[in-house]
Amino acid sequence: MEALMARLSAVEDVDIDDDGVFKYVLIKVSASNPVEEFSKVIVRGYSWAEYHADIYDAASQRIEPLGLDCECLGGGRIQHAPNNKRLKVYGYSMGFGKADHQITCDLLKTKYLNYNITWTDGGY
Template sequence: MLHSFSRHIFRFGRTFSDKPIVRTLSTMVDAKLEAVPLVEIDEGIFKYVLIKVYGKEKSDGSEPSKNIVRGFARANWHSDIYDEVSSSLEGLGLATECLGGGRIEHRADRKWIKVYGYSQGYGKADHQEARRILLTQFGGYEIETSDEGY
């Protein structure tokens, strides 16, 4: 029975639910992409990276993606952040690309964030895009951007 079931899957690419396996796997990856939080940052002053996360290419050739912001006070280098995040996401079957970096100053007590600077290794992130993403989680904050500073 199991042998005939597996032969059916490999021969026809379908399960008994009559849905293509590829579509089912694609839906799972899309769900994983959707489940990735847009923002994970600490409080204080720290480096951050803007990362594009890619899902699997769809049958129509499109490739779902979204940009996320990650910033951790524990990171000495922008690459420390990117390596940690990309490794975690690749373990879920998601590809990543670092779009640049900078610094964030996050003052929760004042509901204020400043996005500025650049990464020597990855270049300057699009701080306006980072601001847009940060506003999804910190809508009640004042969020400033600047190209000044390192």
């Protein structure tokens, strides 16, 4: 059980680009043994990605070799303005559907402590 928890906790909760507007995905990462399952949700967002699936594929290729499972919970966009300390979460993924932006904001708040972080269901 400790080994599973260690692998799961080694996965960073938030990894997004430092500036700009980009696609993001919300991913459930889980570890299980025959008796128990442990999981957490992470957010990944990058401007290099043409599609939300590109982000999910890159993340799962790094995480699954650790013996963990990945499931995409949806996506959207993030507008990151570090000069104004603002993050805005909005939109959806054509392939994965809309992520729960409230969960995304809650995760972002753990890393970007002094930021104004908001979300909306509008926009693409």
